[in-house]
Amino acid sequence: MRSHYSGEISPELDGKSVTVSGWVHEIRDLGRLKFLILRDREGFIQITAKEGITRSEVLSDIDQLSKESVVEIDGRVKKNEKAPNGVEIIPDRINLISRSESPLPLDVTQKVSSDLDTRLNNRFMDIRKPEISAIFKLRGKILDAGREFLKENGFIEIHTPKIIASASEGGTELFPISYFDREAFLAQSPQLYKQMMMATGLDRVYEITTYFRAEEHDTRRHLNEVTAIDIEMAFIKDEGDVINILEKLVLTMIKEASHCKELDILKREIKVPEKIERIEYDDVLKLLEEHRKKLPWGEDLDTESEKLLGRVMREEFGSDLYFVIHFPLSTKPFYTMPEGERYSRSFDLGYKGVEIASGGQRIHDPKLLLERIKHFNLDPKNFEFYLKAFRYGMPPHGGFGLGIDRVMMQLLDLPIREVVLFPRDRHRLTP
Numbered sequence: 001m002r003s004h005y006s007g008e009i010s011p012e013l014d015g016k017s018v019t020v021s022g023w024v025h026e027i028r029d030l031g032r033l034k035f036l037i038l039r040d041r042e043g044f045i046q047i048t049a050k051e052g053i054t055r056s057e058v059l060s061d062i063d064q065l066s067k068e069s070v071v072e073i074d075g076r077v078k079k080n081e082k083a084p085n086g087v088e089i090i091p092d093r094i095n096l097i098s099r100s101e102s103p104l105p106l107d108v109t110q111k112v113s114s115d116l117d118t119r120l121n122n123r124f125m126d127i128r129k130p131e132i133s134a135i136f137k138l139r140g141k142i143l144d145a146g147r148e149f150l151k152e153n154g155f156i157e158i159h160t161p162k163i164i165a166s167a168s169e170g171g172t173e174l175f176p177i178s179y180f181d182r183e184a185f186l187a188q189s190p191q192l193y194k195q196m197m198m199a200t201g202l203d204r205v206y207e208i209t210t211y212f213r214a215e216e217h218d219t220r221r222h223l224n225e226v227t228a229i230d231i232e233m234a235f236i237k238d239e240g241d242v243i244n245i246l247e248k249l250v251l252t253m254i255k256e257a258s259h260c261k262e263l264d265i266l267k268r269e270i271k272v273p274e275k276i277e278r279i280e281y282d283d284v285l286k287l288l289e290e291h292r293k294k295l296p297w298g299e300d301l302d303t304e305s306e307k308l309l310g311r312v313m314r315e316e317f318g319s320d321l322y323f324v325i326h327f328p329l330s331t332k333p334f335y336t337m338p339e340g341e342r343y344s345r346s347f348d349l350g351y352k353g354v355e356i357a358s359g360g361q362r363i364h365d366p367k368l369l370l371e372r373i374k375h376f377n378l379d380p381k382n383f384e385f386y387l388k389a390f391r392y393g394m395p396p397h398g399g400f401g402l403g404i405d406r407v408m409m410q411l412l413d414l415p416i417r418e419v420v421l422f423p424r425d426r427h428r429l430t431p
């Protein structure tokens with residue numbers, strides 16, 4: 001059993017016996033002096049073996065090691081200003097636990113760089129690189145912070161089905177699967193189920209989950225398997241209550257990221273805004289037009305508009321994050337609460353020119369909901385299980401879906417495939 005991670009071995013432990021385990025990152029053989037650089041989750045530690053001091057058996061064990069093998073090493077800690085972190089281990093015993101084959105499919109030391117495809121094909125090894133594992137450590141930390149925030153605010157964690165009988169939101173972007181003798185689909189979002197929870201008395205819920213989008217995207221920001229934080233909350237006054245929660249949630253997550261030591265390895269600095277701008281859809285159209293982009297009223301923001309808006313918000317308002325509020329009803333799904341004839345109580349959250357969340361107030365009146373389902377030419381029969389939950393007492397409610405992959409990519413300015421362990425896209429299904 002390991003007694004210490006590399007990061008815990010400090011000069012203060014000088015003279016102490018320790019056991020470390022990890023991967024053989026590098027071996028430098030200077031003849032009578034051999035350095036083994038051991039890598040574990042926390043970093044690196046230098047193992048120094050010297051003829052005359054180290055047992056000859058240990059020296060020959062080092063000669064037998066291949067790079068990336070897993071070893072366990074017992075030794076003594078020795079202060080050494082010249083070693084990384086000012087400390088090294090003088091080995092007493094080296095136990096080879098699992099031998100690595102060679103040649104390696106990837107160079108973990110990064111002396112030879114690999115393209116993204118090769119990296120993703122060998123993702124287990126790619127993640128051995130400290131600057132790649134840092135991405136996923138950071139991802140775990142901001143999720144923890146988000147979860148903590150939701151818990152503190154009375155949200156209950158739930159899990160909704162991912163195998164569903166019909167489309168949640170209409171449209172054609174579903175993956176069909178065979179379910180015994182029937183056809184079923186992979187869920188494109190928890191939407192209908194989290195709304196049904198509002199009829200149960202569990203009036204604040206959240207789910208951190210994967211969903212599936214079958215569009216044939218080929219962009220820097222779309223995947224076919226998505227991870228998101230979805231929430232739904234009842235007894236709201238309007239969508240403003242939902243926006244306030246999302247604002248605090250996202251700022252909490254970004255603040256957490258800004259403190260993470262992983263930022264050093266990633267060579268990033270993150271500034272935490274105090275609040276997030278809110279801008280009306282109609283004003284977005286005006287801003288775009290001032291920058292020679294004409295978007296017809298009633299259309300959703302296209303990629304170019306999103307990018308331009310991100311640039312303008314940064315350059316003219318100094319904001320990387322901004323809510324676009326009151327979208328035309330025509331751009332939003334059937335369950336969206338109308339605001340007057342043409343607008344909706346909806347919002348998107350943009351981050352540096354990319355949508356990271358969508359949400360709003362939902363319709364809670366079953367008659368209006370049925371009307372809107374018909375308006376979208378959806379078959380009410382498919383929604384009966386959902387509509388039923390609205391007929392026996394349904395409070396006003398709203399919520400959002402916040403894409404975690406999108407948050408991560410914008411936070412670190414990386415393409416989406418870099419921040420997802422095993423991305424799924426049109427061309428990639430393994431590993």
Ligand code: ATP
Nearest residue numbers: 213221222223226228355356357358401402403406
């Ligand atoms: P977009 O317009 O960017 O394609 P959307 O409006 O279709 O996204 P929503 O249905 O609003 O997406 O989903 C809620 C959130 O889930 C999005 O704001 C985004 O963060 C994330 N998301 C949705 N689809 C994808 C996808 N294909 N890849 C990555 N993230 C996604």
Ligand code: MG
Nearest residue numbers: 348355357358
């Ligand atoms: Mg959206």
